Amino acid sequence: MAEYLTQYADPRLANVIAALVHCGLLLAVAVGAAAFFNWLERKVSARTQDRLGPTRVGGRFGWLQSLADGIKLLAKEDVIPAGADSPLFRLAPYVSFSAAFCAYIALPFADGWVARHLNVAVLFILAVAGLEVFGVILAGYASGSKWSLFGAMREAAQVVSYKIPLALCVVVPVMIAGTMDLVAIGNMQRGWLTNWFLFHDPFTFVTFLVFLTCVVAGVNRSSFDLAEAESELAAGFLSEYSGFRWALFFMAERASMVAVSGLAAILFLGGWNGPLPVATWLHLVPESGLLAGWLGNLLGAGNFLFKCLVGVVFMMWLRWTLPRLRIDQVMTTCLKYCVPLAAAMLLGAMLWTYALPGGLLPGGRPIGEVPEGSAAVAASERGGR
Amino acid sequence: MDAQTIHGRLLERFGERIRAADLEAVDPWIEVSAASLPEVCLYLRDRLELRFNMLHCISGVDYFEGDPQRSAETGWQPHMQLLYHLSSLVYRHRLVLKVRLPRWKDGVAGELPEVPSVAHVWRTADWHEREVFDLSGVRFTGHPELRRILCPDDWEGHPLRKDYRAPDEYQGIRVR
Amino acid sequence: MSFERIDPDLVELDVGMDEILINVGPQHPGTHGVLRVLLRTDGELVLGAEPYIGYLHRCKEKIGENLTARQFIPYTDRLDYLAGMNMNLGWALVVEKLLGLEVPEKAKHLRVLMCELGRIASHLVAAAAMGLDLGSVTPFMYCFRERERIVDLFEAACGSRLTYNYITVGGVMADLPAGWLERCEAFCNEFEQVIPELHAVLTGNAIFIGRTAAIGVLSPETAIDFGCTGPVLRASGVDWDLRRDGEPIYTRLYDGYEFRVIAETEGTYPGAKRHPPVPQAAVVGDSWHRFYVRMLETVESLGLVRQAMARYRDSESPCGEPVKLTQKLPKGEAYLETEAPKGQMGFMVVGNGTAVPWRVRIRSSSFSNLSVLSELCRGGLVADVTAVIGSLDIVLGEVDR
Numbered sequence: 009m010a011e012y013l014t015q016y017a018d019p020r021l022a023n024v025i026a027a028l029v030h031c032g033l034l035l036a037v038a039v040g041a042a043a044f045f046n047w048l049e050r051k052v053s054a055r056t057q058d059r060l061g062p063t064r065v066g067g068r069f070g071w072l073q074s075l076a077d078g079i080k081l082l083a084k085e086d087v088i089p090a091g092a093d094s095p096l097f098r099l100a101p102y103v104s105f106s107a108a109f110c111a112y113i114a115l116p117f118a119d120g121w122v123a124r125h126l127n128v129a130v131l132f133i134l135a136v137a138g139l140e141v142f143g144v145i146l147a148g149y150a151s152g153s154k155w156s157l158f159g160a161m162r163e164a165a166q167v168v169s170y171k172i173p174l175a176l177c178v179v180v181p182v183m184i185a186g187t188m189d190l191v192a193i194g195n196m197q198r199g200w201l202t203n204w205f206l207f208h209d210p211f212t213f214v215t216f217l218v219f220l221t222c223v224v225a226g227v228n229r230s231s232f233d234l235a236e237a238e239s240e241l242a243a244g245f246l247s248e249y250s251g252f253r254w255a256l257f258f259m260a261e262r263a264s265m266v267a268v269s270g271l272a273a274i275l276f277l278g279g280w281n282g283p284l285p286v287a288t289w290l291h292l293v294p295e296s297g298l299l300a301g302w303l304g305n306l307l308g309a310g311n312f313l314f315k316c317l318v319g320v321v322f323m324m325w326l327r328w329t330l331p332r333l334r335i336d337q338v339m340t341t342c343l344k345y346c347v348p349l350a351a352a353m354l355l356g357a358m359l360w361t362y363a364l365p366g367g368l369l370p371g372g373r374p375i376g377e378v379p380e381g382s383a384a385v386a387a388s389e390r391g392g393r
Numbered sequence: 394m395d396a397q398t399i400h401g402r403l404l405e406r407f408g409e410r411i412r413a414a415d416l417e418a419v420d421p422w423i424e425v426s427a428a429s430l431p432e433v434c435l436y437l438r439d440r441l442e443l444r445f446n447m448l449h450c451i452s453g454v455d456y457f458e459g460d461p462q463r464s465a466e467t468g469w470q471p472h473m474q475l476l477y478h479l480s481s482l483v484y485r486h487r488l489v490l491k492v493r494l495p496r497w498k499d500g501v502a503g504e505l506p507e508v509p510s511v512a513h514v515w516r517t518a519d520w521h522e523r524e525v526f527d528l529s530g531v532r533f534t535g536h537p538e539l540r541r542i543l544c545p546d547d548w549e550g551h552p553l554r555k556d557y558r559a560p561d562e563y564q565g566i567r568v569r
Numbered sequence: 570m571s572f573e574r575i576d577p578d579l580v581e582l583d584v585g586m587d588e589i590l591i592n593v594g595p596q597h598p599g600t601h602g603v604l605r606v607l608l609r610t611d612g613e614l615v616l617g618a619e620p621y622i623g624y625l626h627r628c629k630e631k632i633g634e635n636l637t638a639r640q641f642i643p644y645t646d647r648l649d650y651l652a653g654m655n656m657n658l659g660w661a662l663v664v665e666k667l668l669g670l671e672v673p674e675k676a677k678h679l680r681v682l683m684c685e686l687g688r689i690a691s692h693l694v695a696a697a698a699m700g701l702d703l704g705s706v707t708p709f710m711y712c713f714r715e716r717e718r719i720v721d722l723f724e725a726a727c728g729s730r731l732t733y734n735y736i737t738v739g740g741v742m743a744d745l746p747a748g749w750l751e752r753c754e755a756f757c758n759e760f761e762q763v764i765p766e767l768h769a770v771l772t773g774n775a776i777f778i779g780r781t782a783a784i785g786v787l788s789p790e791t792a793i794d795f796g797c798t799g800p801v802l803r804a805s806g807v808d809w810d811l812r813r814d815g816e817p818i819y820t821r822l823y824d825g826y827e828f829r830v831i832a833e834t835e836g837t838y839p840g841a842k843r844h845p846p847v848p849q850a851a852v853v854g855d856s857w858h859r860f861y862v863r864m865l866e867t868v869e870s871l872g873l874v875r876q877a878m879a880r881y882r883d884s885e886s887p888c889g890e891p892v893k894l895t896q897k898l899p900k901g902e903a904y905l906e907t908e909a910p911k912g913q914m915g916f917m918v919v920g921n922g923t924a925v926p927w928r929v930r931i932r933s934s935s936f937s938n939l940s941v942l943s944e945l946c947r948g949g950l951v952a953d954v955t956a957v958i959g960s961l962d963i964v965l966g967e968v969d970r
Contacts, residue, residue: 057710185628231776331703331776334952335613419667419903446793450915450932478904482809517796522941544624553631
């Protein structure tokens with residue numbers, strides 16, 4: 009968008025406007041996702057527990073429940089404990105939310121639809137998402153309560169440990185693709201379902217499962233939510249937060265859930281490409297014209313958001329079914345199971361791509377080959393940005 | 394083993410330290426002297442044919458009637474009784490031990506009567522003795538950590554005593 | 570851990586350099602009521618766990634010295650409020666023991682019916698709360714859905730969902746309404762289908778086993794020494810149940826009923842073939858076994874309910890006449906323990922010839938079960954404290970009275 013606007017205005021102003029527009033859209037996605045998934049979580053948990061969930065606020069399905077919750081949170085009294093370190097206490101939720109939100113900057117929603125097209129997008133997302141733990145540690149320390157400190161320390165240990173197998177898992181699709189550029193990775197999976205990296209070789213399939221575990225642990229969801237374990241730590245590092253500050257932590261958690269689901273979608277599940285190449289059949293490709301290309305991308309973005317939704321629902325399903333692991337069991341799972349497994353899968357995938365560069369299923373492409381007609385190719389031909 | 398035989402064994406072993414007994418009562422009981430209580434309890438627990446391995450309950454009963462008219466009708470002297478309900482999971486027999494104590498030590502009001510602790514015989518006695526100390530005001534000598542259990546640590550008085558009067562205030566809050 | 574109070578506002582405790590003193594409760598979602606556990610930890614390792622009770626002390630024993638025997642029945646409901654029927658029975662039986670009263674046949678069957686339904690209801694809460702403590706919220710909802718149906722049955726019988734005042738000295742307050750037995754029958758049939766669901770989400774779940782197996786292992790000698798009773802004792806391998814081994818006035822209620830005492834004998838549980846197998850990691854006397862014993866007891870109680878319904882239908886005698894409100898109690902003492910869902914609940918009544926007892930003593934199972942907490946938690950992790958408290962299944966109404 010920035011290059012487009014430079015036709016009309018000074019380059020610096022164009023950049024600023026582009027940044028604002030992108031942030032606005034992404035914030036809408038992140039915050040909208042938080043609100044939507046709040047409602048969805050209540051419905052999913054209710055149905056799992058053989059009850060209905062919200063049915064009154066806003067019609068039969070309680071659509072406006074999230075809005076009501078949001079209003080309630082904004083209207084709450086701002087309580088800061090006397091023993092709390094006030095500046096850090098106030099800062100912590102913003103650190104968490106910013107880190108979670110920044111991951112969206114490099115996350116593409118469709119071919120070329122990305123706030124900032126980075127050629128090290130994967131690395132950027134992992135790095136920035138890892139900063140969320142700073143907010144948690146700050147919150148735990150600054151609350152001035154031992155329970156919060158306990159929760160924060162557990163969380164720090166957990167998130168940091170799970171980054172290792174996460175990184176190992178992520179290297180596998182990056183290696184298959186030959187690039188860290190998420191747009192390129194997404195484009196490589198264009199076409200039929202079989203092009204998805206998930207079906208590239210059995211090692212990548214297992215890597216996906218390990219990736220799911222690491223991601224759920226890294227986001228502190230479901231069986232790995234001991235940092236906020238309600239029945240043990242009375243909400244852990246969050247126990248002194250209420251009102252809008254709590255809402256920010258909550259949004260940060262939801263935003264990172266969506267972001268990691270999106271990452272999983274792009275790296276393994278074909279990104280914005282559906283199982284059938286419908287867009288190609290309907291000629292909704294950039295070659296057919298600007299509007300067609302745009303519509304094709306819209307379809308792709310819809311696909312992508314649907315995959316994020318599936319990922320998030322899966323995490324919710326896990327949460328309401330399984331009990332919670334203990335911290336030593338979490339660490340054991342990470343260090344004794346996830347890391348060796350991810351390393352073994354990496355080795356296997358490496359050997360596989362060496363022996364069978366085209367992958368398992370017919371129609372596969374060798375490493376690094378980007379299909380024609382994609383925006384990434386066009387960009388790389390232009391010299392890349 | 395029935396109460397008669399147990400009583401016989403105890404008399405044989407301890408003689409005069411077994412004060413009284415009522416074996417026809419609804420719950421047959423045997424009264425022992427306070428000083429001999431730990432020994433009797435150890436004997437009851439460890440003796441092969443007795444094996445009273447579970448202490449169910451220690452209760453303090455305050456026999457004091459404040460009203461002079463009714464106290465004349467009761468026929469007993471004011472005293473404190475401790476009841477120990479024992480049973481054997483091995484032989485399925487039950488027994489009640491009683492210890493009779495003065496209400497105040499040496500007759501001095503405010504000085505709690507003393508009895509040796511049996512916490513070293515059955516570990517459950519730890520909490521039960523703390524409760525009797527807390528509510529009935531009996532001091533157990535040799536108890537690992539005798540402090541109040543149900544009432545707050547700084548509560549004054551022993552509520553289950555018959556002459557107890559609840560305080561008007563507790564830490565500035567009106568209680569009655 | 571000892572402490573001296575010099576200045577009431579300043580409490581000095583001997584805490585080591587690298588130890589944290591942390592309070593679980595009294596307000597805490599995981600302590601089953603107002604219980605305070607003072608943990609001394611070295612990071613995640615628990616070095617000492619000391620329970621502090623008395624936050625729910627309501628002076629029941631003192632109140633009992635001012636009310637007649639029948640007037641005390643509602644107070645017993647509020648002891649173990651999750652199993653009010655069983656509490657009513659304990660007090661009613663001990664007063665009947667002192668009076669030398671025997672209730673008619675039909676009342677006995679009705680009492681068994683209500684108490685076993687109460688046992689199922691209580692064990693459902695125990696299972697639910699344990700799942701909740703470990704992070705599994707869904708079984709809580711399933712268990713309470715079933716408990717709602719039992720509580721509806723109780724409401725139809727006596728008008729109240731939680732505090733029944735139903736089983737009283739001399740019998741029960743009123744006979745069952747029309748259609749009650751059919752509803753109960755329907756409940757029994759449908760509840761049997763739910764038990765495998767609960768096993769799937771809890772008993773056989775790998776994470777649940779990981780959190781409870783070999784955690785808080787209680788040896789039989791320690792259990793007896795600390796006065797632990799009920800499922801806690803039976804899970805440690807001690808074959809003892811007052812419904813079979815108790816005093817005659819109580820065991821006569823269960824004369825002719827067929828049921829199995831759930832305790833592991835020779836490596837297996839009775840009737841275990843219909844239930845998930847014992848996992849490799851579980852050790853007799855750990856939290857998983859305490860949970861398992863309760864699940865198996867629920868099934869046994871279901872069988873007892875069915876038998877009680879059949880025998881109630883067949884018996885002709887009247888349903889028992891509650892004694893006069895001002896019934897005088899003879900001089901003397903009586904103590905009786907009954908097998909309540911959480912353990913052995915003991916009541917003692919000292920009569921002095923008037924209608925009002927001289928002394929009422931309540932010996933609650935949870936009081937002794939809780940005292941073993943410090944032994945079980947030492948050496949474990951902080952997260953295990955809630956698992957152990959959940960497996961001991963305490964209710965503070967009973968502990969504090």
